[in-house]
Amino acid sequence: MTDAWTELSDRTTELKAIEGLMGMAEWDQQVMMPAAGSGARGAHMSLLSGLHHEKLTDDRVGELLETLTGGDLTETQSASVRNLQRDFDRATRVPAALVKRGAVVRAKAFPAWAEAKEASDFSQFSPHLAELIDIAKETVSAIDSESDPYDVLLAPFDPGSTVATLDPMFDRLGSELGTLLDALEDGEAPAKLEGPWDVAKQRSLHDEVATALGFDWKRGRLDNSEHPFTVGVHPTDVRITTHIYPEGLLSGLSGTVHEVGHGLYEQGIPTELSMTAAGSAASFGLHESQSRFWENTIGRSRAFSNWLSSRANKRLGTSFSGEELYGAANRVQRSLVRVFADEVTYNLHILVRYTLERRIFAGEVTVDELPDAWTDLYESTIGVRPGTAAEGVLQDVHWAGGMFAYFPSYTLGNLYAASLGATLVEEMPDLWDQVEAGEFQDILGWLRHNVHSRAHLADAPDIMAAAVGERDHVEDLVDYLWSRHGALHGVTR
Ligand SMILES: [Zn+2]
Structure with a gap:
C-alpha cells in the first residue's frame, strides 16, 4: 500500500509540474509574449498537453488507483485517489480520435467566433458551434451514458x-x-x-x-x-x-x-x-x-x-x-x-x-x-x-x-x-x-x-x-x- 502510494505520488508530482508549466505558458502568452510567438507557443502547448494526457492515462496509474482504492488511507491520500480517479476515468474513456477532433475544431472555432462577433453575424460561427456541441455530446456519452448529460x-x-x-x-x-x-x-x-x-x-x-x-x-x-x-x-x-x-x-x-x-x-x-x-x-x-x-x-x-x-x-x-x-x-x-x-x-x-x-x-x-x-x-x-x-x-x-x-x-x-x-x-x-x-x-x-x-x-x-x-x-x-x-x-x- 505504502509503495503504491509513493509511486502514485511520484507520478502525480509530474502531472502537477506539467500543469504548472502550462499555466506559466498561458500567463506568458497573455502578458509577455510578442504577437508573432503564437505559432511556436501552439507547438509548446500541444507538446505539454500531449505529455500530460500520456502520463495521466498510463495503465500503471489505473493499477495503482485500484490498489489504493478502499485501502486504509489518510484524508489527503483518499482525496487524492478519488480526484485522480475522476481525471483518469474522463481521460481514458474518451477515444483519442474524439479528443483530437475536438482540438482541431476548437482551433478553428475561436477565430471564427472572433470574426463573427466583429461582424455581428452568427452564421459565420454557427457551423463551428454545431460541431462543438456534437463533440461535447459524444464526449459525454463516452464518459457516462447513464447520467444527465x-x-x-x-x-x-x-x-x-x-x-x-x-x-x-x-x-x-x-x-x-x-x-x-x-x-x-x-x-x-x-x-x-x-x-x-x-x-x-x-x-x-x-x-x-x-x-x-x-x-x-x-x-x-x-x-x-x-x-x-x-x-x-x-x-x-x-x-x-x-x-x-x-x-x-x-x-x-x-x-x-x-x-x-x-x-x-x-x-x-x-x-x-x-x-x-x-x-x-x-x-x-x-x-x-x-x-x-x-x-x-x-x-x-x-x-x-x-x-x-x-x-x-x-x-x-x-x-x-x-x-x-x-x-x-x-x-x-x-x-x-x-x-x-x-x-x-x-x-x-x-x-x-x-x-x-x-x-x-x-x-x-x-x-x-x-x-x-x-x-x-x-x-x-x-x-x-x-x-x-x-x-x-x-x-x-x-x-x-x-x-x-x-x-x-x-x-x-x-x-x-x-x-x-x-x-x-x-x-x-x-x-x-x-x-x-x-x-x-x-x-x-x-x-x-x-x-x-x-x-x-x-x-x-x-x-x-x-x-x-x-x-x-x-x-x-x-x-x-x-x-x-x-x-x-x-x-x-
Ligand atoms: Zn473570477
Missing part, C-alpha cells in the same frame, strides 16, 4: 454539483432577483464618478489595496493584461493580472480586488498538498466565491468604501467621500453584456446561459434557433432585448472554446460568497469595524482556515457545509442584495 459536462468544473440542485436554485434566483430589480427601479440610482485618473497613480492604489488584503508579493505578481485573470502555477508562484482604465477607477479596481481574491485562494493552498491530486481548488464555483467575496461582499461595502476613500484621495489627489464611492460602486441597471453587469443582474445573465445550455443538451433547441432563443430569454429574464448578435448570442468566448456548463460556476461563486459573508458577520461581530480600519487579516485567516486550507480534500458543497453549516445560499444572496441595494435605493423588501 449536463451533469457530466458540469463535473470537471464543479464536481459535487448537479442539475438536481441547480435547477430549483436558478428558478428561485430568477424570480427573487426579478422582484428586487423591479423594486430598485422605483428608487433613486446613485451617481457615478467622473474621471479621468492617472493610470500610474491608480496602479499604486491597486498595489496598496492588494497588499492590505493580504496578497503575498514574495509568492505572487500583479501584471497588466487585456482581460484580468489568475494563474496559480504553485502556491508559491501565483500570477494575477488586471486592466486599469483612465476613466474607470472602480471597474479597474474591482477587477484587481476580484483577482486578488482568486490569488489569495491559490496562495492559501497548503504547500504540502500542492503536488498531490488534492492540492488544488475544489471547484471553479468555490474559486469564484473567493474572488466575489472580496470584490463584492467586502469591496463594495460601505466600510470598505470609507477606508478606500482615504487611500484613494491620498494617491490620486481626489476628494471622494466614502458615501460617494459606496454609491458609485453599487449602481444597478438592466444591461445586455454579462461582463459589465452589476451584482444584482449578474446572475440573471448566467440564468439565460444556463437555461439555453440545458435546452441544447436536452435536444430542445437547435443551433439555428439559438439567436432568437437568446434574445427572447434576455427580454423575459432581464427586460432588455439585444439588437445585434454581437451583443447577444456571440458575446461570450466560452462556447467557442467548447466550454459548456462553465457558466453555473459564476453563480455558485456568488451564492457561496453570500453564505460565507453571512457566516463571517455572525462569527466576527466587529467585522465592519476591521474593514473600515483597513484590517483584513482576521477575515483572510477565517477563509484560510475554512476554505483555502481544505484545498480539494472534499468537494465544494461539503467544504461549504463545513464552513457555514446548512445554509440556504439563495436566501443568503437575496438577503444580502436587498439589504445593500434596497437601502441605497431607498426601497424595502
Whole structure:
C-alpha cells in the first residue's frame, strides 16, 4: 500500500509540474509574449498537453488507483485517489480520435467566433458551434451514458454539483432577483464618478489595496493584461493580472480586488498538498466565491468604501467621500453584456446561459434557433432585448472554446460568497469595524482556515457545509442584495 502510494505520488508530482508549466505558458502568452510567438507557443502547448494526457492515462496509474482504492488511507491520500480517479476515468474513456477532433475544431472555432462577433453575424460561427456541441455530446456519452448529460459536462468544473440542485436554485434566483430589480427601479440610482485618473497613480492604489488584503508579493505578481485573470502555477508562484482604465477607477479596481481574491485562494493552498491530486481548488464555483467575496461582499461595502476613500484621495489627489464611492460602486441597471453587469443582474445573465445550455443538451433547441432563443430569454429574464448578435448570442468566448456548463460556476461563486459573508458577520461581530480600519487579516485567516486550507480534500458543497453549516445560499444572496441595494435605493423588501 505504502509503495503504491509513493509511486502514485511520484507520478502525480509530474502531472502537477506539467500543469504548472502550462499555466506559466498561458500567463506568458497573455502578458509577455510578442504577437508573432503564437505559432511556436501552439507547438509548446500541444507538446505539454500531449505529455500530460500520456502520463495521466498510463495503465500503471489505473493499477495503482485500484490498489489504493478502499485501502486504509489518510484524508489527503483518499482525496487524492478519488480526484485522480475522476481525471483518469474522463481521460481514458474518451477515444483519442474524439479528443483530437475536438482540438482541431476548437482551433478553428475561436477565430471564427472572433470574426463573427466583429461582424455581428452568427452564421459565420454557427457551423463551428454545431460541431462543438456534437463533440461535447459524444464526449459525454463516452464518459457516462447513464447520467444527465449536463451533469457530466458540469463535473470537471464543479464536481459535487448537479442539475438536481441547480435547477430549483436558478428558478428561485430568477424570480427573487426579478422582484428586487423591479423594486430598485422605483428608487433613486446613485451617481457615478467622473474621471479621468492617472493610470500610474491608480496602479499604486491597486498595489496598496492588494497588499492590505493580504496578497503575498514574495509568492505572487500583479501584471497588466487585456482581460484580468489568475494563474496559480504553485502556491508559491501565483500570477494575477488586471486592466486599469483612465476613466474607470472602480471597474479597474474591482477587477484587481476580484483577482486578488482568486490569488489569495491559490496562495492559501497548503504547500504540502500542492503536488498531490488534492492540492488544488475544489471547484471553479468555490474559486469564484473567493474572488466575489472580496470584490463584492467586502469591496463594495460601505466600510470598505470609507477606508478606500482615504487611500484613494491620498494617491490620486481626489476628494471622494466614502458615501460617494459606496454609491458609485453599487449602481444597478438592466444591461445586455454579462461582463459589465452589476451584482444584482449578474446572475440573471448566467440564468439565460444556463437555461439555453440545458435546452441544447436536452435536444430542445437547435443551433439555428439559438439567436432568437437568446434574445427572447434576455427580454423575459432581464427586460432588455439585444439588437445585434454581437451583443447577444456571440458575446461570450466560452462556447467557442467548447466550454459548456462553465457558466453555473459564476453563480455558485456568488451564492457561496453570500453564505460565507453571512457566516463571517455572525462569527466576527466587529467585522465592519476591521474593514473600515483597513484590517483584513482576521477575515483572510477565517477563509484560510475554512476554505483555502481544505484545498480539494472534499468537494465544494461539503467544504461549504463545513464552513457555514446548512445554509440556504439563495436566501443568503437575496438577503444580502436587498439589504445593500434596497437601502441605497431607498426601497424595502
Ligand atoms: Zn473570477
